Amino acid sequence: MNLYDQVNQYFEESSDFVKEEFLIHNKKIQLCYFESLVNINESRNSLLLLEPYSNESIDVFDQIFSTFGGAYVKSLDEIAQSLLRGRIGLFSEDGSTILMLNLLHPQISRAISPPQTESVLLSSFDAFTEDINTNIGMLRSKITANHLIVSSYSVGSFNPRQISMFYIKSRSQKKFVNHINSLLEKHKDTEIESIQDLSKILGLPKYSLVPPFLSTELPSESVRHLMEGRIIIFLDHHPFAMAMPGFVTDLWSMQGDRNYPFVYMITIRMVRILGLFVSLLAPGLYVALVAVNPEVLRIQLALSVALSREGVPYPALIEALFMLGILEMVIEASIRLPKSIGPTTTMVGGIILGQAVVQAKLVSNLLIIILAATTIANFTLVSYQNAYMIRILKYVILLISAVYGLLGTLVGVVWICFYLSSMTTFHYPYVNSSIKSGGSNE
Numbered sequence: 001m002n003l004y005d006q007v008n009q010y011f012e013e014s015s016d017f018v019k020e021e022f023l024i025h026n027k028k029i030q031l032c033y034f035e036s037l038v039n040i041n042e043s044r045n046s047l048l049l050l051e052p053y054s055n056e057s058i059d060v061f062d063q064i065f066s067t068f069g070g071a072y073v074k075s076l077d078e079i080a081q082s083l084l085r086g087r088i089g090l091f092s093e094d095g096s097t098i099l100m101l102n103l104l105h106p107q108i109s110r111a112i113s114p115p116q117t118e119s120v121l122l123s124s125f126d127a128f129t130e131d132i133n134t135n136i137g138m139l140r141s142k143i144t145a146n147h148l149i150v151s152s153y154s155v156g157s158f159n160p161r162q163i164s165m166f167y168i169k170s171r172s173q174k175k176f177v178n179h180i181n182s183l184l185e186k187h188k189d190t191e192i193e194s195i196q197d198l199s200k201i202l203g204l205p206k207y208s209l210v211p212p213f214l215s216t217e218l219p220s221e222s223v224r225h226l227m228e229g230r231i232i233i234f235l236d237h238h239p240f241a242m243a244m245p246g247f248v249t250d251l252w253s254m255q256g257d258r259n260y261p262f263v264y265m266i267t268i269r270m271v272r273i274l275g276l277f278v279s280l281l282a283p284g285l286y287v288a289l290v291a292v293n294p295e296v297l298r299i300q301l302a303l304s305v306a307l308s309r310e311g312v313p314y315p316a317l318i319e320a321l322f323m324l325g326i327l328e329m330v331i332e333a334s335i336r337l338p339k340s341i342g343p344t345t346t347m348v349g350g351i352i353l354g355q356a357v358v359q360a361k362l363v364s365n366l367l368i369i370i371l372a373a374t375t376i377a378n379f380t381l382v383s384y385q386n387a388y389m390i391r392i393l394k395y396v397i398l399l400i401s402a403v404y405g406l407l408g409t410l411v412g413v414v415w416i417c418f419y420l421s422s423m424t425t426f427h428y429p430y431v432n433s434s435i436k437s438g439g440s441n442e
Helices: 003-010 040-048 060-068 076-084 132-142 174-186 195-201 219-227 255-259 262-292 299-308 316-336 342-359 365-378 384-404 406-422
Strands: 017-024 027-034 088-091 098-101 148-155 161-168 214-216 231-235 241-244
Touching: 003 027, 003 076, 003 088, 017 040, 027 076, 060 098, 076 088, 076 098, 132 148, 132 161, 132 219, 132 231, 148 174, 161 174, 161 219, 174 231, 195 231, 214 219, 214 384, 219 231, 219 241, 219 255, 255 262, 262 316, 262 365, 262 384, 262 406, 299 365, 316 342, 316 365, 316 384, 342 365, 365 384, 384 406
Parallel strands: none
Antiparallel strands: 017 027, 027 088, 088 098, 148 161, 161 231, 214 241, 231 241
């Protein structure tokens, strides 16, 4: 049984697998392909255009190869992987010569569109897609430097997926690049179904609150990360670039800020830093000042706070946790639901529910104000990953403040500072501002 018969037997249960015969200059060629992955009509026409110029003295496969390129293969695994990636297999009549062609494909991937998860103003409005080659081309078009290096890997044996790594040779640190290269080479047979699998390959801590990389769908942001010396990784079918390593400055800085005048840029970033502290401290300060240290407040303010909580039947901590839990569900629902009804859910959850619980004297008016400010402040941060980290850390501050009051709030802030200072991402301190200050280029 030759390779052509083996391939047919290998894919005989797939209804979209097609095999046919084709004549070029009276020489029979056997074709096989997946009709769902190949635009066969246009591809067949391209091959027919070759016939008037064919030369009987030259092997037809060599003529096709010189015109369309492709690759000669000799093993069943290579043929199978090429077919599954949308290539056409050309077999000689005796099955001794196999040429894999990458001709025309149907439009099965999403076109380049504006970003869906990151809003931009004074910046380019293109975003990455699920097609890794499109993403590579978008990044190549924005950086024309000859020091931009792309390394690609096929990872996984059962369901191989392509990973591409970008870095600028003159700006990235060689030791870091070699480390990532060695990890990807070492785990070439490991299956990758999600970003968690990729994180496991890269040796990232499983329970760390600090995001080890920054995900972005904006090519302009990826360009900035590359110019800073970071590495960008693409995973096929994943429309985000992963910039490594991540730093604390990613909480408030992004490339689009530099398109504003300098004073405006500083102001915007100061607002984000203010939002960081409000999101982190506001619920904890509310519980500390209401339940533990009300004597810190002026008498008029203390009486006003006490009056707003009149009739609330449980402590401030339970009140805050109750409303925070509802708020987290509203936020998650607004993200997961279709855009046509997402705003309606936010309206019902944020306004009607908030007004109802206040009128029922389940929570105070002041807490509703605090939680609204906390939620708005949280979304001033750059990247949803950073927002998740702050959303979790605010509960640490809240619980400690409920026990120890303002002293607990201060202790919680100090603990978070120590925690972030002790964390590293790919052996670079998280509190660095750039990769250049994290180590030597060895």
